[in-house]
Amino acid sequence: MKRDYSQFLPFTAKNGMPEKASSFLEILGWNSFYEQQLSLDAREHYALVRITEVHRSHLRIKGEGVDQLIAFQPDLCVGDWVLYDESRQKIQYALERKSLLKRRRAGTGRDLQLIASNIDTAFIVTSCNHDFNPARLERYLALALEAEITPVILLTKTDLCEDMQTYLDQARRISPLAFVVALNAHEDDVRRLLSDWCKLGQTVAFIGSSGVGKSTLVNGLRGDSTVPTQSIREDDSKGRHTTTARQLYVIDGACVVIDTPGMRELQLSNAADGIAHLFDDLERLADKCRFKDCTHQTEPGCAITQAISSGEIEEERFMRWKKLAREEAFNSASLAERRAKDKAFGKMVKTAMRTKAKTRR
Numbered sequence: 389m390k391r392d393y394s395q396f397l398p399f400t401a402k403n404g405m406p407e408k409a410s411s412f413l414e415i416l417g418w419n420s421f422y423e424q425q426l427s428l429d430a431r432e433h434y435a436l437v438r439i440t441e442v443h444r445s446h447l448r449i450k451g452e453g454v455d456q457l458i459a460f461q462p463d464l465c466v467g468d469w470v471l472y473d474e475s476r477q478k479i480q481y482a483l484e485r486k487s488l489l490k491r492r493r494a495g496t497g498r499d500l501q502l503i504a505s506n507i508d509t510a511f512i513v514t515s516c517n518h519d520f521n522p523a524r525l526e527r528y529l530a531l532a533l534e535a536e537i538t539p540v541i542l543l544t545k546t547d548l549c550e551d552m553q554t555y556l557d558q559a560r561r562i563s564p565l566a567f568v569v570a571l572n573a574h575e576d577d578v579r580r581l582l583s584d585w586c587k588l589g590q591t592v593a594f595i596g597s598s599g600v601g602k603s604t605l606v607n608g609l610r611g612d613s614t615v616p617t618q619s620i621r622e623d624d625s626k627g628r629h630t631t632t633a634r635q636l637y638v639i640d641g642a643c644v645v646i647d648t649p650g651m652r653e654l655q656l657s658n659a660a661d662g663i664a665h666l667f668d669d670l671e672r673l674a675d676k677c678r679f680k681d682c683t684h685q686t687e688p689g690c691a692i693t694q695a696i697s698s699g700e701i702e703e704e705r706f707m708r709w710k711k712l713a714r715e716e717a718f719n720s721a722s723l724a725e726r727r728a729k730d731k732a733f734g735k736m737v738k739t740a741m742r743t744k745a746k747t748r749r
Contacts, residue, residue: 412452416440417506417591417644422469425483434471434480440636442466449479465502466634466646467591487535489593492655492719500657504593504634504646509538509585512566513596513605514559516549522562523708526666527654528595529563530712534662539563540585542594543570544601563666573601578608579642586643591636598650606647609639656712657719667709670701684710 411418416438426436437451442465446457449472464470464482471480489503489510510532514520525541532539541559546552552570559568571581585592586609594602636646656663664671670692674682678689684706685693695701 414589415638415644416450417589418469419589421486422483430471430480433473435474437470437472438636439464439466439468439470442634463502465505466636467505467507467593469506487537489531489535489537489595490658491531491651492657503595503648506591507535507537507593507646508590509540509592510535511540511542511582511585511592511594511602511605513542513544513594513600513602515545515600516543516552516555516570517545519597519600520555520558522558524597524654525559525562526708526712527656529566530656530659530662530666531595531654532662533565533665534656534659538585539566540582541566541568542605543568544573544605546570547572547575565665573604573608576608578605579611579639582609583642586639586645588642590643591646592643593646593648595648596650600650602650603647606637606645609642609645610637611640655719656716657722659716660713660720663709663712663716667705670706670709673701 413436418436418438422436435451435454437449437454439447440450441448442460444460446460447464448457449455449470451472454472454474458477458479461479464479465488468485469483471483472478473480485505487507488505489507490500491503493499493501510528512525512528512532514525520543529539529541541562543552543555543559549555556568556570559566569581571578579586582592582605594605596602634646634648636644638644673691673695674684676691677684677687679687682690682692684690687693692701692706696703696706
C-alpha cells in the first residue's frame with residue numbers, strides 16, 4: 389500500500405483548520421473528518437464530546453457545556469470522539485477514528501491495548517542517556533507509521549549529554565520519515581520549538597519510556613508545572629511511572645496534547661504496514677532477490693546479503709527488521725486465532741441455548 393507522506397509535514401492553516409477556533413469543540417480538535425459522520429438527527433439529540441481522561445474505573449468527557457465522569461468502557465480510549473446522551477447519561481456511539489495507537493497488551497496476554505486515538509503528531513520522546521535505543525525507537529516509529537501519524541523524535545536531557553551530535557546522527561539515521569528535535573525541557577522554549585506541530589486544532593501525543601521527560605514537556609507547552617514529574621535513577625537512567633492515566637490537555641491558543649504513561653514493553657500487533665514503511669529500503673532490496681521466498685541467509689542471488697557485504701546496509705538494522713517482522717506476524721496471528729476461538733465459542737453457546745429452549749417446549 390503506497391502512502392502519501394506529504395502529510396508528514398509541519399501543520400499549516402492551509403490544511404483546513406481555522407487559525408482562531410469558533411467553538412470549544414474546535415479547540416478540542418473537532419474538524420470536517422468527524423463532522424461528515426454526523427446526521428442531523430444525531431446533531432439534534434446528542435452532545436458531541438471527546439474523551440479526555442482514561443482511568444481504570446472511569447472516563448472523563450468534555451464538550452460544549454459538558455464536563456463529567458462516566459463509567460469505564462474497554463473499547464474506548466483517550467482522544468475518542470463520541471455522541472453522548474445527556475438525558476440517559478450514556479454514550480450512544482463512538483465516531484470513526486482518524487488514527488489509533490495500539491499495542492499488544494504487556495505481559496503474557498494476547499489482547500490489544502488501546503493507547504490513544506485521533507492523533508495528528510506523535511512525539512516519540514527519548515533521553516540522551518541509557519534510555520536511547522534505536523531498536524525501541526523503531527518500534528515507536530512503526531506504531532506511528534501504521535496509524536498514519538506524523539512521527540517526531542524528541543531528544544531530551546541535552547544538558548546532561550556531552551556528545552549531543554552523536555545522538556542526533558543516530559536518531560536521524562533511523563528513518564527519513566521522522567523529524568528529529570533536541571531540547572532541554574527545563575530551559576528551552578518548548579512551545580516555540582514544537583510550534584510547527586502544535587497549531588490550533590491539532591492533537592499531539594507524547595509517547596516513550598518512563599522518566600524521559602514527557603510530563604515535563606507537557607508542562608513546557610502549558611507554561612506551568614501542574615503535571616507531576618519525577619527524577620530518574622542516576623545509576624541506570626530508569627524512570628518512575630509518574631503519569632498513571634492517559635490524559636488530554638488543552639493548550640491555550642494552540643493544540644491539545646495527550647500525555648501517556650511510560651511504556652517499557654512495546655510489542656507490535658497488526659502493524660505490518662508500519663514496519664514495511666519504516667524499513668522501506670530493505671523491502672525494496674528484498675524484491676530484487678533471485679528467489680521470492682528468500683530468507684536472506686545463504687541463498688544465491690540474495691540482494692540483502694550482497695548489500696550487507698558491500699556496507700550498503702547495516703547487518704544490525706537488517707536483524708532488527710527481521711525480528712520485528714517475525715514478532716508482529718506472531719502477535720497478529722495469535723490475536724486472530726483468539727478472535728476466531730471466541731467467535732466459535734459464542735456460536736456454540738448460542739446453539740446450546742437454542743437447543744435447551746427447544747427441549748423445554
